Amino acid sequence: MGTQQSQEPQESxxxxxxxxxxxxxxxxxxxxxxxxxxxTAGAAGAKPAGRGLRSLPVPTIIGHRGASGYRxxxxxxxxxxxxxxxxxxVEAGDLVPTKxxxxxxxxxxxxxxxxxxxxxxxxADRKTTKVLDGVSVTGWFxxxxxxxxxxxxxxxxxxxxxxxxxxxxxxxxxxPTFAEVLKWQDEQTRKRGKQVWIYPETKxxxxxxxxxxxxxxxxAKLLHRHGKDKRNSPVILQSFEPSSIQRLNKLVDxxxxxxxxxxxxxxxxxxxxxxxxxVADLITPKGLREIAGxxxxxxxxxxxxxxxxxxxxLTTPTTLVADAHKRGLVLHPYTMRNENPFLPANxxxxxxADAYGDVFGAYRTYxxxxxxxxxxxxxxxxxxxxxxFVNG
Numbered sequence: 001m002g003t004q005q006s007q008e009p010q011e012s013x014x015x016x017x018x019x020x021x022x023x024x025x026x027x028x029x030x031x032x033x034x035x036x037x038x039x040t041a042g043a044a045g046a047k048p049a050g051r052g053l054r055s056l057p058v059p060t061i062i063g064h065r066g067a068s069g070y071r072x073x074x075x076x077x078x079x080x081x082x083x084x085x086x087x088x089x090v091e092a093g094d095l096v097p098t099k100x101x102x103x104x105x106x107x108x109x110x111x112x113x114x115x116x117x118x119x120x121x122x123x124a125d126r127k128t129t130k131v132l133d134g135v136s137v138t139g140w141f142x143x144x145x146x147x148x149x150x151x152x153x154x155x156x157x158x159x160x161x162x163x164x165x166x167x168x169x170x171x172x173x174x175x176p177t178f179a180e181v182l183k184w185q186d187e188q189t190r191k192r193g194k195q196v197w198i199y200p201e202t203k204x205x206x207x208x209x210x211x212x213x214x215x216x217x218x219x220a221k222l223l224h225r226h227g228k229d230k231r232n233s234p235v236i237l238q239s240f241e242p243s244s245i246q247r248l249n250k251l252v253d254x255x256x257x258x259x260x261x262x263x264x265x266x267x268x269x270x271x272x273x274x275x276x277x278x279v280a281d282l283i284t285p286k287g288l289r290e291i292a293g294x295x296x297x298x299x300x301x302x303x304x305x306x307x308x309x310x311x312x313x314l315t316t317p318t319t320l321v322a323d324a325h326k327r328g329l330v331l332h333p334y335t336m337r338n339e340n341p342f343l344p345a346n347x348x349x350x351x352x353a354d355a356y357g358d359v360f361g362a363y364r365t366y367x368x369x370x371x372x373x374x375x376x377x378x379x380x381x382x383x384x385x386x387x388x389f390v391n392g
Contacts, residue, residue, distance in 0.1 A: 055195070056088050059389075060373030061382040062199055063087035064335050065094070065107065069377035072155040072166060073114070074105040075173035076184060083188060087379035089197040089236070092181045096203050097213040102147040103178040103222065107158060108132075109204065112139035115153040116171060123149070133204060133268040143211060150175050162339050162354050178219065182226045185234070197234040201259070205244040206269045216244060220251035229253060238299055241269040242282075242291070249294045257297040257332060258282075260304060279304070283320055288327045297330035297372075305333050305369055312345035314365060321370045334375035336363065336382060360385050 066078025067085055074093045082090045093105025109132070111117055117126075117140045126145070129138040142150065155173045157166040176184075181198065188196045202215045209215070219237070223229040229252040238257040239245050245256045261267075263280040270277055281287050283304060291298060306317045324331050338356045340348040348357040359378075363385030366374065376382040 056197070056373075057386070058372055059367055059386055060088045060332065061086070061379050061386060062089045062091055062332060062373055062375045063379045064091050064375040064377050066090060066092065067377070067379055068158075069163065069338060069381075070166065071169055072157045072173065073107060074176065075155045075169075076176055077169060077173045079176075079181075079184070080188070082379050083192065083196065085380040086383045088373070089199050091199045091201070091375065092185075093176065093178070094201050094203045095178055095215060095219060096142045097208055097215065097218065098142055098145055098147045098150060100146045101213065101218065103215070103218050104142060104147070104150060105176045105178060105181060105200075106142060106203075109142045109208075110137050110139040111142060111150075111153070111175075114155060114158050115140075115175065116156055117153050120153065132207060134271065143208070143213060147177065162341060164354060179222055182222060182228065186226075195234050197236070199236045199238060202237070202239040202241070202244045202248075204268070205239060205241050205247075206272050216247040216251060220248065223252055223254065231255070236297075241267050242294075243269040243273075246294050255297065256295040257299050257330070258291050258295045259299040259334075261301055263304060283323070285323055285327075288324055288329060292327040292329055295329070297332060298324055299332045299334055299375070302333045302335070302366060302374075305331075305366060305371060308344060314344045314346060317369045325370070330372045332373040332375065333366070333371055336366070336374050336376040336378070338378045338381055360388065364389055 063079070063082030063085075065073035066075065067081040067087070068078055071078035071081055079090050079092045094107050095103050096106050096109045097103055107114055112127075117123055123140065126140050127138070128141070128144070129136060130141060131137070151174055153175060154171040155175065156170040157163055160167050178200065181200075185196050185198055200219070202219065205215045220229060223233070223235060228235045231253040233254055236255045236257060237245070237248050237252070238259050240259040240261060242258055245258050248254070248256055260279050260282060263283070264278055266275075266278050277287075282291065283300070288298070300320060304318065304320055306314045309315050321331055335342075336359070337343070338359045339353065340350065340355050340357045341353055343357040343359060343362055347359065347362040349355065359381055363382065367385070367389045374382065
């Protein structure tokens with residue numbers, strides 16, 4: 001990618017395509033508005049209707065990298081468990097390229113923490129240090145392996161200190177390709193008798209474009225090959241780099257979502273392009289209006305919805321939900337997890353790193369802001385929390 005794409009309005013055909021996608025997501029926005037700030041339940045949460053995203057309940061429960069609270073993330077074991085637990089959408093997966101141009105699903109291109117690569121002496125010399133989005137990272141990287149080589153590895157639990165029980169499944173599943181995920185999606189749709197949705201993310205697209213491994217064109221080609229590049233297709237695309245979403249907007253008609261990290265951070269494509277804006281600038285009315293010109297939603301960190309004080313306790317909600325809804329944008333914040341360390345301080349119970357806190361109380365507080373959905377490592381918990389919230 002290299003440089004940020006122009007954020008001027010697209011030509012008329014693209015405007016029409018973007019308008020169509022925004023209309024498709026409109027029902028989800030309205031569903032969030034029905035639930036509103038009062039915490040009272042509306043029909044959108046209980047009896048979804050219509051085609052496309054309008055068929056999804058609100059708040060939508062999105063299985064973060066599958067059901068990664070219970071299985072090693074970005075494996076078919078994690079993805080299928082998310083569906084078994086009732087997730088409305090499965091985030092399958094974080095997309096990174098191989099040396100030979102295939103797209104695979106890993107949390108990061110560095111795979112030392114998510115695979116057993118360190119146990120493979122034949123790959124010992126692949127360990128290296130690289131600068132990834134301005135940060136020095138040491139390990140093994142997908143772009144240094146062919147797909148055939150990656151397929152000899154097996155996935156492991158990424159955060160064993162918090163999820164020691166998940167290590168039971170270390171070594172059971174291989175790394176899935178995005179092409180395999182698209183086939184799996186069709187198989188699961190037929191098996192379960194209802195449409196399975198996925199929510200892939202382009203990871204570090206500027207970094208990979210500079211290596212000659214542009215993600216967007218490869219992703220678009222796979223979506224087109226599988227007939228899943230339409231505005232009604234059950235595939236939502238997301239990225240932390242706005243220019244990646246702008247590029248995808250020119251290639252496919254899928255719903256598009258801009259991910260947003262902390263308020264003081266800068267998207268890496270902004271850094272590369274010399275754009276001084278931070279996330280705080282993107283969540284102003286002006287910034288949201290600009291995003292709405294090429295995307296249909298935002299995926300903010302939960303701290304942008306309700307900030308925390310110095311002690312980690314939730315404070316007063318911001319106006320982001322209302323501001324985004326005014327511009328027709330859906331909000332799918334991230335990430336809800338059951339374990340104490342990942343919860344706001346006022347919802348923790350005890351000090352054990354792998355013990356569960358008052359996660360239902362945390363869900364209730366976030367749902368009351370009117371968000372349209374949430375990413376969660378524990379889809380079953382999210383579904384129960386939604387049921388509690390919708391039923392009052």
